[in-house]
Amino acid sequence: MKACVLHAIGDLRTEEVTVPVPGPGWVLVKVAACGVCGSDIPRVFEKGTYRFPLIPGHEFAGVVDAVGEGVDAARIGQRAAVFPLVPCMRCAMCAVGAYAQCADYDYLGSRCDGAFAEYVVAPEWNLVPVPDGLSLEEAAMCEPAAVAAHALRQAKIDLGATVAIFGAGPIGLMLAQWARAWGAARVMLLDVDREKLQFARSLGYEFTSNPKEEDAVAWVRGHAPLGADVVVEGSGSAAAFEQTVQCAKPFGAVVLMGNPAGAMTLSQKAYWAILRNELRLHGTWNSSFAELRGNEWQMSLDAMAAGRIDVKPLISHRTGPEGLLDHMVMMRDRKGFFNKVMMVN
């Protein structure tokens, strides 16, 4: 099969490799589509994967092609999105369904082979059937959609809330959709990239602002004088962290989601704002796959199938495996506008 294999940091090659064989309890998935995650860019160009060689790619959906021992053959032909985290099922966190906090997990696309390939193997447990009428490209967006849902659920958002989101990339835009679906009265999007804001407006999010061009805190407070009920930091920049804290309403929630670009320091003024306004600061990580905590993967596919969130317009680029590296370079160098870049087979 054709696969994009990372041999060393910065050395991604599209080459022929053997199709993997599913072990007991695992299935072989024929990959239809696999999105490029923002985290794949530093993974490929700066940090590397857990080991080499390895096939990256963790935002995918496909069709079950073969099953390993102990898996019902009726699975073959089923369309599925795949939760890429493989929990140990033995630790204290796994015991309560907090798989993202597992002490000893495996991960398709960073610790073991992922889906920038024609086929990938995954545990049967990780499959979420895709509802009829939903394309596999859309289903491949289940991972970021679930991450966005998880972030927003941390805030315990209320009906009529004002929500400010720092970062208007794919996850920011999915957060915006979730916020509306959850009954937010106003959704504000902030980003330092003009084209991302223009794109957000084309999707119907008219409240957008560029912190490089105007004071972000003053702008949010211009639309919500007491501050926003929920503020999401999705950019990973310390400047945005400072602003999120300063534009939150008293007793409001700040959700910290963006992977930090460096030290995330706060001014004394911002720190005072946390104390005086009794802000709730929530970290968010990955998504929930457990019924007990609400399966955000199922939630996401259901919301897509019902039209409550629409991820299709977020796909800005499609490429085959051969063009993946060029697209990743484009993303790394920010050579043009992109939203969700997707490898399709």
Ligand SMILES: [Zn+2]
């Ligand atoms: Zn991702």
Ligand SMILES: [Zn+2]
């Ligand atoms: Zn575990």
